[in-house]
Amino acid sequence: MQHYTTSETVDAVVIGTGAGGAPLLARLAAAGLKVVALEAGKHWTPYDDFPTDERAQSKLFWNDERLSAGEDPLPFGNNNSGTGVGGSTLHYTAYTPRVQPDDLRLRSEFSVGEDWPFGFEEIEPYYDEIEHFLGVSGPANYPWGPVRKRQYPLGPLPINAPGQLMERGCRELGIRTSPAANAALSAPYFQEGVGWRQACTNRGFCQAGCNIGAKASMDVTYIPLAIHHGAEVRPESFVTQLVKDASGKISEVIYIRNGQEERQRCRYVFLCAGTVETPRLLLMNGLANTSGQVGRNVMAHTALQIWGEFDEDIRPYKGIPGALISEDTHRPSDQIAGPVDFAGGYLLQSIGVMPLTYLSQMARARGLWGDALKQAATTYNHVAGINILGDCLPYAHNYLELSDEKDVRGLPKPRIYFSNGENEERMTSHANQVMRSIWEAAGAKNLWAFPRNAHVIGTCRMGNDPDRAVVDAEGRSYDIPNLYISDNSTFPSALSVNPALTIMALSLRTADRFLTRSNRLD
């Protein structure tokens, strides 16, 4: 790997190596720029470092404490956050549906929420490129959204037992299903800068780290590509300050490595630390906030889960967890569950589950303990779930602020307020009815609901109006000309699909726009 000295001025510092930082890092390096990525977490060696053990693997989560406030406090840690080279993609489920064009036009369609400053046609070429680079496995004919220019590069992963059950229940109700697109390999795949990656072994452990590189986390895809093109990745480097020079540009990034403060001089900064750490760093430094929008508009997908017990043997630890999808509820018709009284929509997903995740959720949601808990736990091999991921509107009452409480580094802990609004409650109530019907049709007993929100989004909105947005449609700060943001914080609306693929697409788009602009200036 290339190493740059802290005394030289590199072209760009990229803060964070997840879905927002890694693709852009590779793109800038491939263009010949001197780039350094600063990553707070470690650079793992998955086979040696990742036991198949949920408790040991909690090291992949961002475990610095965040304060969860509001009516529906958001869990972090194993929900919504990651650390290590690869960021949250180390523990994402690899579910990679594309948005549909109307996801980007919520306000035009429903007069609530926000439109995006560009349309689907701007993102589509990047989806295509990324799916082929990562080796996304998916169906030959996907029933929803615009016609694809190319098929998925690999056929779908095998449908596990929860997927078979969802298929059964949906067929009964006339809801269409499809094998889902997942960024895990259904066959060995050759990848530029990496070589051959091996096929998924159906470990079902995506959310606690893939140990064979079958799942397309950034550490086995865009990061090696970036290094191949000359980027330096500096792990265990926690950024604390962005220093401005007299001209108002950021000239230096200060970070802590091995307990020592280091400084890296640079021409540009790409902040890719995610919906919580990105605004936290800006607020701590009093930067890029002329709009007053930094930290505002926290959104999190509606993500209710319905669990049920079946007579059949399921073994929910096997296979890609989210094997099956339906987007018939993207804009649900009144036939599915009566009149629709909310804006936007959601997707339906079958879910397998690891035991600790399942049992701790069950303990929290059902409040079971004592012998009742132990008996319920013995049904683990017979449980399967369905899940939604749906849009969430931005509200003034949902935001992030710096608290007075300090963390171990002496930095203020972030406090995140989150309460679902009426739209989210109506959507969730609709989904609750739909999922219970599917599970009952599939033969489930003892249904129970796990209320939750997933995929925290927002806090540094992009838009065309500098009074209402932190960055422009390219991801560039309105206040600081050499600062870009590339992560889920810039999403103007939450979308009705998992965000990772779209974060990667925006990352490449930001890199290309930046390179075009720089070439013009040169």
Next chain:
Amino acid sequence: MHHHYPEGTVRALLNTDHVTPATRTTLEARLSLHAPYEPQFFTASEYVLLKAVCDRLIPQTGSDTDYINIARGIDERLTRNESNGWRYDSMPPDQDAYQLGLAGLEATAQSRHQQSFLHLPDAQQDDLLRLIQQAEVEGEPWDRLPAERFFEEILAEAVENYYSHPLAQEAIGYVGMADTPAWQRLGLNTLDDREPRPL
């Protein structure tokens, strides 16, 4: 529906190539935690009380050698002052929450039964825990420690500590750690040979 699974499944698989070296090291270390444990964070009396609570949250009926020490994991975490990444804003920091909550439990036992929680019969211990779970307790410290949140947090942590232990995993028929070289049979009612059949 109750399902019973044979004993010894995970322990046998740990000696095979179906688990990676990293997995084997992690689970064997957890299996070998039998030695008596001296608490580092809690006082001796707090620790005894915490163990008694854990024994009601997840009762264990096996022999002493099979006892899974849930409280030890909590003490170790709090000694290192580690977080799981978030906490309810309405709750005090974890170390304070555990100490306040245990003191509150003991005070509630004294005020209602004029004796220590430790000396109450199981059914009365359970009744007290249920009052805390349902936030039907008042006064110090419950005015600054939401009782239902305290209960939820201790229960979730107890569950994670208990079910991460190979012996508890054997009891629910979980062998997901034996994932090498691959799982071949994923569909309904189809098991790989190494997966245990219910008794």
